[in-house]
Amino acid sequence: MSLSAVLTRIDDQLPTALDRLSGLLRIPSISTDPAYDADCEAAADWLVNDLQSLGVKAEKRPTPGRPMVVGHIDGPEGTTGPHLLFYGHYDVQPVDPLDLWHTDPFTPEIEDTPHGKVIRARGASDDKGQLMTFVEACRAYRDVTGTLPCRITFFFEGEEESGSPSLIPFMRENAAELTADLALICDTSMVAPGVPSIASQLRGMLKDEFTITGPRIDLHSGHYGGPALNPLREISRLITSFHDETGRVTVEGFYDGVREVPADLMRQWDTCGFDEQEYLSSVGMTRPHGEQGYSTLVQQWARPTLEINGLWGGYQGAGTKTVIPSEAHCKLTCRLVGDMDPDTLRAKIRKHVEDRLSPDAKITWNQDLDGSPAAVMNTDRPEFEAARQALTAEWDREAVLTGMGGSIPIAGFFKEVLGLDAMLIGFAQEDDAIHSPNEKYNVESFHKGIRSWARVLDALAK
Known part of the structure; x- marks a missing residue:
């Protein structure tokens, strides 16, 4: 099978993929508000049906809160490739204040902007658009080859935006079913426009x-x-x-x-396209005010x-x-x-x-x-370099192993509960306005995100 045939299929089917994403975005799956209980159920049902259309054995699983969606599919017969667990969340933040939205938050629209086309809706970037980049890559792979490149477990939750109270108990109760070789997480962003990124470390939190x-x-x-x-x-x-x-x-x-940042990682950070002045001036500052002797990026990611x-x-x-x-x-x-x-x-x-x-x-x-400790990924695993090369090929720009100033607890939970290393790859932009009015996801992020996941899956399967 030629990977190029899968990429061509992705290009040809982009309008249909955007229509499918719009269908998911129309569901107001706000997990923090009991008034939207039925909508969260509907979003889980939508995902189950979509995964089943790919030949995935998918189910909606009850929890004391919002349901989980779990699906399994084998790779080609006789495959020796890895077993991957892909995680995303289908719930979204509330839309208040509604009067600051320029469009209905649950009526997705494609808009032309000075920086290209965007799809605007609540959840477009966090996390439905990101989640669907992976699902659409799997769809194209199946359409071209009749199968997926390796064994994959899909794991979608509906409480990420409300603290994930059901997540750890569910993972513990279903650890044998969810255990895989590597977890993939899509709920992250690119370090700069056009710079593909793999988050290799996330800061922990003490309150x-x-x-x-x-x-x-x-x-x-x-x-x-x-x-x-x-x-x-x-x-x-x-x-x-x-x-x-x-x-x-x-x-x-x-x-x-x-720990100090290793020299090779520092080289990637120094050339990743991060604009310190734009970062500071966007919030009304003229200079960094943190720990002297460290760059703004190092202060944000590694200190x-x-x-x-x-x-x-x-x-x-x-x-x-x-x-x-x-x-x-x-x-x-x-x-x-x-x-x-x-x-x-x-x-x-x-x-x-x-x-x-x-x-x-x-x-x-x-x-x-x-409190929770930092999550530091095992980037010595060969899968990280394989994914980095795959992303580099798609974006024609060296992919970067980045840090993250915030925390994504699921990465630590995978390690703590399932013993799984995690790889975080996302295509959101810093200006996507997640959690805010007028949230958007660049159509380029969606399109090239699908192509990127196809390349990464192909690389990991080999």
Whole structure:
């Protein structure tokens, strides 16, 4: 079989593929709102029917929340190729505020823009359009060859946008069925327009929150201003102690488990087309303000952070109120990289704060917050280089092993629950407005995404 025949089939069938995508996009599968329960069921049914049309043995599986879609299909008879697990999600974010949409969010439209054609609808990029790039690649492969290149399990969930409460229990209960050689995840973006990307590391997350209590009640600042401990001043002093003048975190042992970026990976990042000035100016900044000695991209992908996300206390109403507040509050998060352990780091941060408390200051920590480690992919596996070469051939531009500043928990769950390495390949653009009004997906991303997956499947099967 010639791969070129599959690629030609993809080109010829693009209008039909866009019609199919539009059919899925019309279903308002908002997982966070019980009013859309029936629509989430309908989206799962739609996917089951579509997979069955490819010869996949697909089913809708119940959970305490939204259903899972699971499907299996074998590769060619006698194949020795890998067993791949492909993951995506069919649920979407709410569309509020509706008045900021230029079109109906569930009436997909193809629009001409200065940067080419886009399909605009809720879920176009996150994640229905991305999910369907893989399904359409499988369809073209089957149409041309009568089969798929290797054994594939399809695994689609309907709660990703609402915290995936049913995901881990379902994976544990069905681990034997879902275990494969490699997981493929499509819920990611390209590092820059036209630059194919494979996410090789994702930062983890640690959340914490504390309250500083000083006097037992709010105090009159004329009677107690001066001798009284002011919790707002105390918490400000503690927060200032988290970083030095270079932006480096001063918590003892904070950088344990952090690794420097390997030279070959740094070369790819340096030439990936990332525009630092555009990245900064798009949010009104003129320069980076993080850890000195590291580029913006390295800070975003490969360095840990300690950020203050919320700070409050005292009088918040109109005018003034001359009180010294009894309490002050702080919310913080850390993005984790490498082998940083969230539980160990939490203890270090708390010790840093408690060692610096003034006399008469009392601290209370929120005990209900969690954390998750970074996900670092095993890029030494030959599948990563095979996929990178396949993407390079399609986009005529060297594919890049990238990092991600945010977190995609499913990658870690695959490793933790199923023992699976994951490969993350997506074709979204930074301006796709996911989770926002007027979400879109470039038609080029959809088209070349399908072609890319066909090339990757062909490469992995060999």
